Amino acid sequence: MTSAAPQPQIGAGGSFRTYEDDRNATSQETVYTTSNGVPMPHPYETQRVGTNGPLLLQDFHLIDLLSHFDRERIPERVVHAKGSGAHGVFKCTKPLDDLCLADIFSKEGQECPVTVRFSTVGGESGSHDLARDPRGFAVKFRTLEGNWDMVANNTPVFFLRDPAKFPHFIHTQKRDPSTHLTHADDSTMFWDYLSQNPESIHQVLILMGDRGIPYGYRFMHGYSGHTLKLVNKAGEWVYGQFHMKSDQGTKFVTQQDSHNYSSDFSQKDLYEAIEKGDYPSWTCYWQIMTAKEAEDLWEKQKINVFDLTHVWPQKQFPLREVGKFTLNENCVNYFAEVEQVAFNPSHMLPGIEPSADPVFQSRLFSYPDTHRHRVGVNYQQLPVNSTRTNYRTGNFQRDGSMAFYNQGARPNYLSSIEPIQFRPRSVDLDKVHGEFTSDAVTFLSEIRPEDFNAPRALYEKVFDEGAKQRLVGNMSGHMANCKNEDAIKRMIAIFREVSPDLANRMEKATGVKGYDGIANLRFNGTHNGMAAKDNLKIANGMTGKVSTSAKPNNGAPQRGTHMGTNAARVNGSNGVPNGH
Secondary structure, three states: OOOOOOOOOOOOOOOOHHHOOOOOOOOOOOOOOOOOEEEOOOOOOEEEOOOOOOOOOOOOHHHHHHHOOOOOOOOOOOOOEEEEEEEEEEEEOOOOOOOOOOOOOOOOEEEEEEEEEEEOOOOOOOOOOOOOEEEEEEEEEEEEOEEEEEEEOOOOOOOOOOOOHHHHHHHHHHHOOOOOOOOOOOHHHHHHHHHHHHHHHHHHHHHOOOOOOOOOOOOOOOOOOOOOEEOOOOOOOOEEEEEEEEEEOOOOOOOOOOOHHOOOHHHHHHHHHHHHOOOOEEEEEEEOOOOOHHHHHHHEEEEOOOOOOOOOOOOOOOOOEEEEEEEEEEEEOHHHHHHHOOOOOOOOOOEEOOOOOOOHHHHHHHHHHHHHHHHOOOOHHHOOOOOOOOOOOOOOOOOOOOOOOOOOOOOOOOOOOOOOOOOOOOOOHHHHHHOOOOOOOOOOEEEEEHHHHHHHHHHHHOHHHHHHHHHHHHHHHHHOOOHHHHHHHHHHHHHHOOHHHHHHHHHHOOOOOOOOOOOOOOOOOOEEEEOHHHHHHHHHHHHOOOOOOOOOOOOOOOOOOOOOOOOHHHHHOOOOOOOO
């Protein structure tokens, strides 16, 4: 026999309930009510005419229940829809104050709470989280100076370096617009896109290699991929890329073995590890490069720090440890804390600035734009997205849908009668960002021999024989569902630029004879800087009679690019000025 429920204290007075109070309350501590707080005796009762007549429209309890149920879903993320999350803490272990003025990196032992969301990229929210797919790796650092969102992936590169390609590429990761089939039944769109955009080859080898299916989320690294700028208190800046190395090491699942795991294995593995106290952690590093080194890297090695398909050699630019974050708390409510959490790469702290990386620049707009559409214009007022500063924040963003913290009676303009406080400027943006003086130009990147250097090193020097065999098996198996043989021939031509051995293996595995390299190919998505004939160089068959969007530097910082900026360490090495 169950005990009687506690009687609601009507008329006893009360107060607004806090988010933490609601989050931590048990069912036994609550009273069943309508959405407007009126207690109800039973959730299944309805009002009707007699015992066998129609329902009554006046039954607010039923109408309230059904109408809210009809609206329980918000649009799922267009990208990274399937994901898992947890909370934890970041601790600075080795200060970076000589290079960055951000408070979180200023002294050993400095801490801040974090929320992390891991995800696949292309699949829907109900898809398999052990799919062969890159993994999103987003971290919200709630620092004393505001939130810093590191919106990363588990791979150091990506499929593209031209921002307008992103929607096109993601469309190829989704269902066919006519058949509504995924890659499991029809991979034609995927290989067609890749065969026309050869700069994607480095990411293709990573994706189709062993790292393509991590063993859950705990056993993978995270990389910013993009280049940022770090600014110190003297106003001097350097380029930086952020790395998060799993303290658990890395593990992968083979294509054949992946079918033995549940569709929510990664979610289950992360949740259950934290529940039993096996807290996963990642050590964080910055990879540093001066402005002069960035120019020299392009001039001498043709590595472009603004190119998301290129990597910085770690022997030349070693990792510098800065801290560690540990995930020690599971989310109590998945929707509130994982589905509604919103990461934005434009959320940066004083001392962290964007570089001219064009894909990163486009993400600065796209991410907050999608959050305002998906969650709402006031998405940052949700507890999981709000700040944890030791000062009361204020601004002139008011009203809009679901405004909760609407800043009371304070003026909604810059008032001299009731003035808001200001923090002194800590970064001279005029000196951190280049004095860009140029004509407006159209730009589209060009495939060149240097774009195959890193993927060639990956295939020939990193992959052992077993890894090569699995790579070929994974790609040929995926290509079995490609209905366009020309796309496969083009891919084999691209593979041939990486390694003749890889091309030969793929020809044998697919039974398709590929083209002899890319010199005689035209691409619809990329200019071909390796073309044997002029009429094949320009993307999409454009004649180039008026002008061409291919540029000699391919978007890289050339000698003299940084003149006029406060790159005071321009002659230093790895962030260390000469003479020190």
